[in-house]
Amino acid sequence: MSERLLLTGNHAAAYGAMLARAEVISAYPITPQTMIVELLSELTASGRLAAKFITVESEHSAMAACVGASAAGARAYTATSGQGLALMHEMLHWAVGARLPIVLTNVSRAMAPGWSIWSDQTDIISQRDVGWMMLFAESVQEAQDFIIWMYRVAEQVFLPGMVAMDAFILSHTAEPIIVHDQDAVDAYLPGFEPLYDLDPTQPRAYGGLVNRDHYFELRYKIFESMERAGRLLIEAGDEFAEILGRRYSPVEGYMLDDAEIVIVSAGAMTSNVRQADKDLRDRGMKAGLMRLVAFRPFPVAEVRRLLAGRRKVAVLDRNMSPGHSGVFAQEIRSALAGQSGAPPVYGYVVGLGGRDVRVETVTEVVDDLMARDVPELALFVDVKGLPIGPVRPDSTINRLGPLEVAR
Amino acid sequence: MRWAVPEAEFMDPGTLGCQGCGGTLSMRLVLKELGDDAIAVLPACCWSIIDGPWPVHALNIPVFHTAFETAAVVATGIKAAKQIKGKDTTVVAWAGDGGTFDIGLQALSGAAERNEDIVFICYDNEAYMNTGIQRSSATPLGTWTTTTPDERPEPRPKKDIMGIMAAHRIPYAATATVAYPDDLSRKVRTALAAKGGMRFLHLLSACPPGWKMAADDAIEAMRRAVQTNVFPLYEVRDGREYKITHWPEAEVDVADYFSLQGRFAPLLADDALLNLVRNNVRERWWFLVERHQQSLRKASSPDGAHLH
Structure with a gap:
């Protein structure tokens, strides 16, 4: 039983x-x-x-x-x-x-x-x-x-x-x-x-x-x-x-049918993306989720099918490859390269070292996504003192954080 | 001593071993005693080559090749699987001195401390011979290798691996060499009989290229290592009971062993260093003799039973 x-x-x-x-x-x-x-x-x-x-x-x-x-x-x-x-x-x-x-x-x-x-x-x-x-x-x-x-x-x-x-x-x-x-x-x-x-x-x-x-x-x-x-x-x-009694698949879609904006996520933070999608829908945005269940083998065909023709894709990476971008974003871009109807892919690095990825974090990512016209490889979210964006060569991060608090 | 070599053969001719390779000769003799219900685990070592490239395989037992530092624990995993399937197969880890004294020591210590039911055999040629003669922690004081050149020979004594294994209180540990085949065979049989826990055999194994000597001097070199007490033959039960299994008839000077091999040129050229080594060998021998006698006394005393 x-x-x-x-x-x-x-x-x-x-x-x-x-x-x-x-x-x-x-x-x-x-x-x-x-x-x-x-x-x-x-x-x-x-x-x-x-x-x-x-x-x-x-x-x-x-x-x-x-x-x-x-x-x-x-x-x-x-x-x-x-x-x-x-x-x-x-x-x-x-x-x-x-x-x-x-x-x-x-x-x-x-x-x-x-x-x-x-x-x-x-x-x-x-x-x-x-x-x-x-x-x-x-x-x-x-x-x-x-x-x-x-x-x-x-x-x-x-x-x-x-x-x-x-x-x-x-x-x-x-x-x-x-x-x-x-x-x-x-x-x-x-x-x-x-x-x-x-x-x-x-x-x-x-x-x-x-x-x-x-x-x-x-x-x-x-x-x-x-x-x-x-x-x-x-x-x-x-x-x-x-x-x-439970169906599993390498990729899972949520609110994807008519979605113009797709958020790609994996792991536990995906649950907050689901809630964010609901909130965004309440605001009239056609947002959906593509959850990567399998990362290896990478579900290339399903990713291409589910993302073709979307207006914009935001990939949430709770990881990063220094010198390039979040790795899920790399893989999504690679799967879509050269495909007809391939949407622009925006990479977002979130939640490193257990920093919370809240429902609001996801909606902020989508707000940032809507404000951009050109895809970026790696946009950092929730770095102390910095708005969502790429790493700045003249970053002031060294002067922020605990040291400043200590003064 | 009357002793018959088992006729069964578990090693085919035509291995990739060098002429006079102590590791190859030892394997052949050990397998004869292990029998046909055995599995060998080979970490990176000369034997990764000697067994032959796919599809060639010199041994007539299964061999699982594994990473350098994992012989003891892969053998542990294999044994666990066989046990859960209800099989009593002997699992032997067969590693060089690098895979035992150095990179393999952590997994070996873990398996020994847990008293895993495996046989770990180290064929010790006293340097990284497969990569071309680099020093290991088994390299003796004053030895030339490519990383301890003549101008700066090995500065430290050989690591006491038997002491380390004895300190784990494993059921059985012994030194042996194929130059004394009856002693080696008996120790393999003793190790098999002590099943249920960790068994460790430390085999001095000549390497003619690495020791800079003629191939047909290999057996003689290993014999002299024993005769000069550089490599005494003994066994240790439960980490406490020591027994010397071969007593040299007369004291033979260590130089008799060293002079046969080009690798000891720096040692032979340095009288002070040679004297230091000579004293180390004597001291180590008398330590073993004392432990041997102490074990005899305890065994014959009324409290002897408490040893176990």
């Missing part, structure tokens, strides 16, 4: 891993993810989840243990955040090259220094090119469900996947969610059937030297599998609706 429980995002993720019947869990504590592995530790200790729980000495080892476990045929799961994801980087590559469908939850937080445990997408965006699928949860329910959805696809394409949820905004916020019936999840997600599992009767070598005659083709196959994952995410999202 499914049940309705009041859970934080972190505990929902732990329930997601339990419902997915993870067999080896390896993790290292890091705020704000720690509650996930604490609960999984309890669930394995009590026998409610039949899994091996390995308390490794670093996130690098957490991913390395998952790599070993997955290579040996077990469903492997871990969770991390920020610095921990960065430390895993080398082994994230290993999971892809070794074609291991590991799933991890990343509670997205800002990168140090200065130390910040608050919401920010820079940690996961920094792993853009390793070859992991990436989903961005907007709610506590999704923090649970996306793990199950991700395993379903990962184990068909033999690529790993990560589910991002916002630090604190989701990880520590309790929402009532449906915890699915185990039998139904089992029907949706059968046991992991690896192609190879380090069987001593089949003494093969895995991941050794390849010369220049073969490496390129291995990478080609990764790209090919990621393309296939794009289609499978849609199929598996529909199957999720049939079996588990």
Whole structure:
């Protein structure tokens, strides 16, 4: 029987891993993810989840243990955040090259220094090119469900996947969610059937030297599998609706039918964009939302279809690539380049290090958008003492902020 | 001593090992004792090459290649998966000195502290040989490498990896070398019998190119390392019970070992440094002898049982 429980995002993720019947869990504590592995530790200790729980000495080892476990045929799961994801980087590559469908939850937080445990997408965006699928949860329910959805696809394409949820905004916020019936999840997600599992009767070598005659083709196959994952995410999202009662898709539209202005968003701040859209509609503006649920594989076709012919597009990035712009904005521009009816794309950098992205923040962005005629790569929102705009070469930011307050 | 080498062969001829490679000879002998229900984890090391490029694979057990610093923890993950599937497969991490003493030490310490049910074998050729002879923390005092040239040879003694592993109180740790194959084989069997926890074998492994010597001197060099007490053969149970497993018949001067190898030229040219090393070797030997005798006394005392 499914049940309705009041859970934080972190505990929902732990329930997601339990419902997915993870067999080896390896993790290292890091705020704000720690509650996930604490609960999984309890669930394995009590026998409610039949899994091996390995308390490794670093996130690098957490991913390395998952790599070993997955290579040996077990469903492997871990969770991390920020610095921990960065430390895993080398082994994230290993999971892809070794074609291991590991799933991890990343509670997205800002990168140090200065130390910040608050919401920010820079940690996961920094792993853009390793070859992991990436989903961005907007709610506590999704923090649970996306793990199950991700395993379903990962184990068909033999690529790993990560589910991002916002630090604190989701990880520590309790929402009532449906915890699915185990039998139904089992029907949706059968046991992991690896192609190879380090069987001593089949003494093969895995991941050794390849010369220049073969490496390129291995990478080609990764790209090919990621393309296939794009289609499978849609199929598996529909199957999720049939079996588990909630439909998921790589892109989600809201009030898009007649929208002239489209705001692009991902993660928890999307909920405030929804409210802002309602407020803007009340003011007579035809505003809509395009939510990126999947970031890798990037839903190029859906993005083109949903954005073609719009008057203006504002992309909200809770991340930035210094020297260019927010990364979602780059990807949207890249998908639209050369398309007929491609709208102008305005990049807005918001909410770094957990600065609130409120409903009013979004409406201010739209007011700024309407006042501009020329798209900008990166418009900074809510920087102390500065109006929304591009970085100024003669920025006075050094003379603002805490120092001035101290005087 | 009567001792039969198991006939089963788990390493094909035609590996990419150098002539006289101690790491290759050790692998062949160790695999014979490990048997056919085993998996090897190879971090970056000479063996990443020796096993052969795809589709060639010299070993007749599965090999999982992994990143430099992860041998112990990838072996841990594999073991966990096998356990959850109800299988008792032996999982061996096989790493060089870099992947053990240096970059691999953190994951190794973690696995040792958790007492993971794996066998970690370090084939120690005392420098980064695969990248072309750069010093590691296993490089002995006074040695030439490409990063410790003759004008500034290795300034520090070799790291005491056995002491570090003993300090983790793991069930079994031992030194060995393929120049004493009966001792090595017995230690592999002992390690297998101690399953349920972490086992560590430290194998001195000659590298003719890196040690600057002829390939056919490899076994002789490893033998002299033992005879001169530069590399004593011993084992440690539970981090406390020490047992010397080979007692040299007579004291042989350390120079007998060093003179066989060009890498020790800076050491042999510096009498003060050589004397310091000679004293270090003696001191280390007597430390082991004392620990050995202490363990014997405790084992024969009425309280001996408390050791376990």
